[in-house]
Amino acid sequence: MKRTKPKFKQIIDAAVVVIAENGYHQAQVSKIAKQAGVADGTIYLYFKNKEDILVSLFQEKMGNFIEKIEEEIAGKQTAAEKLLMLVEKHFSLLAADHDLAIVTQLELRQSNKELRLRINEVLKGYLKVVDQIIIQGKENGEFRADLDVRLARQMVFGTIDETVTTWVMNEQKYDLLKLTGQVHQLLIYGCGFFKPNS
Template sequence: MKRDKPKYKQIVDAAVIAIAENGYHQAQVSKIAKEAGVADGTIYLYFKNKEEILISVFREKMGDFVEIVKNAIKKDITATEKLYEMIEGHFRWLHSDRHLAIVTQLELRQSNKDLRYKINEVLKEYLVLLDSILKEGIEKGEFDGQIDIRLARQMVFGTIDETITSWVMNDQKYDLLKLAPEVHRLILNGMKS
């Protein structure tokens, strides 16, 4: 691997832009290469094939975000607060990179099952962190001890993901970050009056 070489990062970043601007199926290797300012063949000095570029996009970018969450979890705060940090961090992560938001929420989902399976592997690291927050909250009595962890995880992730996707499909025209408190509140208290 040559992940430390500057061209590796250069190509990953170019892939995000090429996919966001042209769409998944129209982001040919030659377009990515052009965007990165390298020759087509150079791509293959850093990636085995096109799929490797795409999985790397997700792994590298998601990795940045997982780091943020990991740091938030280490803090001496309640599970409730950690959950907020996760939601807000997730929103902030994609809010700060319009292209990346389009790629993760819309384009990368068009990939074939093989690639999506690999993407899910990366996603698992995120879901494990979420689970640990949920477990901690239950242990500390902050969250309802009766809840099914798997269902709760699906509610949290499903709500966050759907919120971001809607924001992207609406051309990111409102402020995603401002929604964090209300999403947090809904997840914790539900809709009941």
């Protein structure tokens, strides 16, 4: 399996660095090869084409991402606690890797429609986790019974994503992790966690 060979990860990590430093449109294959310490042609022994590098990058990094979040969530009971963990992990994982944050929030979004569709495929795993939390919340009465799962998921992902993007665009000047509590509150209130005043 190619994906397990050392050069596979080596090239992906090089891609993250090169894209973060130079931007998506200035991340030529030759630059990535140089950063990875291999010849241009070697890239094509591990990846079908340039798009494949980027999709693999997202799969690899986001795969880890989802796995870690699922592990942490498994240990929590309530939907609200799970959501808190999700936000915290989402923030902490990106805050821990500045280059990756730049790549996922800013640079990779400049890719063409086809590539973004394939990236969205990868994202679906993450969105399913969110859906499960919301469904659980509705079932056990934490959240409103009339909550639309898809819309709630869009609020959760949209809010988290917009928060991280704003943080990256502000050059990560403030502490993203400190926002966890307030963002979590926005989300669970939006989900009707506390019953509207009766």
